[in-house]
Amino acid sequence: MSRCILFSGGPLSDCDRVRFEVEPGDFVIACDAGCKTAAQFDVRPDLAVGDFDSLDGPVPEGIPVHKVPAEKDDTDTMLGLRIGLERGFREFLLVGGFGGRLDHTVANLQALGWLCRQGASGQIVSNRNRAWAVRCGTLTLPQLDGWHLSVFAWDGPCHGVTFEGLQYPLRDAKMIPSLPVGVSNEFIAESARITVVDGTLLVIASEE
Amino acid sequence: MSRCILFSGGPLSDCDRVRFEVEPGDFVIACDAGCKTAAQFDVRPDLAVGDFDSLDGPVPEGIPVHKVPAEKDDTDTMLGLRIGLERGFREFLLVGGFGGRLDHTVANLQALGWLCRQGASGQIVSNRNRAWAVRCGTLTLPQLDGWHLSVFAWDGPCHGVTFEGLQYPLRDAKMIPSLPVGVSNEFIAESARITVVDGTLLVIASEE
Numbered sequence: 001m002s003r004c005i006l007f008s009g010g011p012l013s014d015c016d017r018v019r020f021e022v023e024p025g026d027f028v029i030a031c032d033a034g035c036k037t038a039a040q041f042d043v044r045p046d047l048a049v050g051d052f053d054s055l056d057g058p059v060p061e062g063i064p065v066h067k068v069p070a071e072k073d074d075t076d077t078m079l080g081l082r083i084g085l086e087r088g089f090r091e092f093l094l095v096g097g098f099g100g101r102l103d104h105t106v107a108n109l110q111a112l113g114w115l116c117r118q119g120a121s122g123q124i125v126s127n128r129n130r131a132w133a134v135r136c137g138t139l140t141l142p143q144l145d146g147w148h149l150s151v152f153a154w155d156g157p158c159h160g161v162t163f164e165g166l167q168y169p170l171r172d173a174k175m176i177p178s179l180p181v182g183v184s185n186e187f188i189a190e191s192a193r194i195t196v197v198d199g200t201l202l203v204i205a206s207e208e
Numbered sequence: 209m210s211r212c213i214l215f216s217g218g219p220l221s222d223c224d225r226v227r228f229e230v231e232p233g234d235f236v237i238a239c240d241a242g243c244k245t246a247a248q249f250d251v252r253p254d255l256a257v258g259d260f261d262s263l264d265g266p267v268p269e270g271i272p273v274h275k276v277p278a279e280k281d282d283t284d285t286m287l288g289l290r291i292g293l294e295r296g297f298r299e300f301l302l303v304g305g306f307g308g309r310l311d312h313t314v315a316n317l318q319a320l321g322w323l324c325r326q327g328a329s330g331q332i333v334s335n336r337n338r339a340w341a342v343r344c345g346t347l348t349l350p351q352l353d354g355w356h357l358s359v360f361a362w363d364g365p366c367h368g369v370t371f372e373g374l375q376y377p378l379r380d381a382k383m384i385p386s387l388p389v390g391v392s393n394e395f396i397a398e399s400a401r402i403t404v405v406d407g408t409l410l411v412i413a414s415e416e
Contacts, residue, residue: 071376073389074389075388075391075392078388098310101336101337101356101414101415101416102306102313102336102337102339102412102414103337103356103358103391103392103412103413103414104391104414105310105313106317106358106360106388106410106412107358107360107388107391109314110360110385110386110387110388111388113385113386114386114387114388116386117386128309128310129309129310129311131310148309148311150311150314150315152314152315152318154385154386155364155384155385155386156363156364156365156385157364168279176363177318177321177362177363177364177385178318178321178322178324178325178362178363178408179318179322180283180286180314180315180318180319180322181281181282183283183311183312183315184283184311200386202314204310204311204314206309206310206311206312207309208309
C-alpha cells in the first residue's frame with residue numbers, strides 16, 4: 001500500500017539515523033523546513049507545504065509549492081497530513097517530528113490521534129523515539145531490541161486495553177489520559193500487540 | 209505558599225540554564241537520577257525517591273531514601289508527586305522533566321493534568337520549554353519575550369476556552385485533544401490569560 005511520507009522541520013540530528021525506503025507510488029511532502037530534512041535523506045519531495053517561516057532560503061527549484069499564510073490554525077505538518085488524506089493516502093510516515101520545540105512534538109503526537117479519527121494511520125520516526133496511535137483496534141509492532149514501549153490513553157478514556165508480548169501485560173483494562181501508568185514496558189516476544197476496544201492509545205517506543 | 213520542587217532524571221544539558229530559588233519551607237524531592245540534577249543546582253534534596261535503576265552510583269549520604277521496586281505502575285516522577293501531595297503540598301515545580309526519553313516527557317505532561325485533578329498545580333521547566341496545565345480555571349502567565357505559547361486540550365474535550373493577551377485570541381471556544389489548533393501563539397501583552405470553563409488544557413511555552 002502506498003504511503004504518504006512527510007518530512008517535518010525537526011532537527012536533522014534527531015532523525016539522521018532513521019532508515020526507510022521511498023517506494024514507487026509513495027507521495028513525499030516536505031513541511032516547511034522539512035525541505036532540508038528531505039535533502040539530507042537525498043529524497044526529492046513531490047510537494048512542499050507551509051508558510052515557509054522556518055525554511056532558511058528558497059524551496060529547491062522544480063518542487064511544487066503549496067504556500068499558506070503564517071496566520072493559520074493548522075501547523076505545517078497538519079497541513080501536509082490534510083493534503084495527503086485528500087489525495088487518498090491512509091498510511092503516513094512522518095520523519096523528524098520530534099526533537100525540536102516541545103509544542104510541535106506534542107502537536108505531532110496529537111496529529112497521530114487525529115489521523116486515526118480520519119480512518120488513517122501514522123507513524124513518527126526519529127533516531128531514538130517512534131510513535132504510533134491506535135483507535136478501536138490493534139497495533140502490532142515487531143520487537144525493538146533495547147527499546148522501551150510506553151502506552152498512553154491519548155484523547156480521552158480508553159476501555160478494553162490489552163497488552164500482549166510485553167513484560168507487563170494488561171487485559172481488558174481502562175486507561176485515562178491523566179494517569180500515566182503504562183510507561184517503560186519491555187518487549188518479551190518477536191512482536192507486541194496493543195489492543196484498545198474503545199478510545200485512542202498513543203504508543204511510544206524509546207531507546208534507552 | 210511553600211512548594212514541592214522535584215528534580216527529574218532528564219539530561220542536565222536540557223535544564224542547566226533554569227533559574228529558581230528554593231525558599232524556606234519548600235520540600236525538595238530528587239526522583240532517581242534527579243539526584244544528579246539536584247547536585248548540579250547545588251541543592252540538597254529532602255528526599256530521594258525511585259527504583260534507582262537510572263542513577264549511576266549511590267544516593268548522596270544523609271539524604272532520606274524512599275526506594276520502590278522497579279516493577280511498578282508509577283514513574284519515579286509520579287511517585288514523587290504523590291509523596292508531595294501526601295505531605296500537603298499543592299504547588300509543584302518539576303525541574304528537568306523534558307529532553308530525555310520522549311515517553312517520559314509525555315508521562316510528565318500527563319502528570320500535570322493529574323495534579324490538576326488532585327486540586328494541585330504544577331509547572332515543568334527546562335531551558336527552552338516550560339509547561340503548565342489548567343483545569344476548569346484560569347492560568348495567568350507573565351510575558352516570555354521571544355517564546356511561543358501553545359495550548360492543547362489535554363485529557364478530553366475542553367469547553368469555554370478563552371485566550372487573552374495573545375496575538376491569536378480565542379473566546380469561549382471548544383478544543384479537542386485530537387486536533388492541535390492552538391500551536392505557536394505569541395504574547396502581545398505583559399501577561400497572558402488562558403481560561404477553560406470545563407476540561408483540562410496543557411499550555412507549553414517554547415523558545416524559538
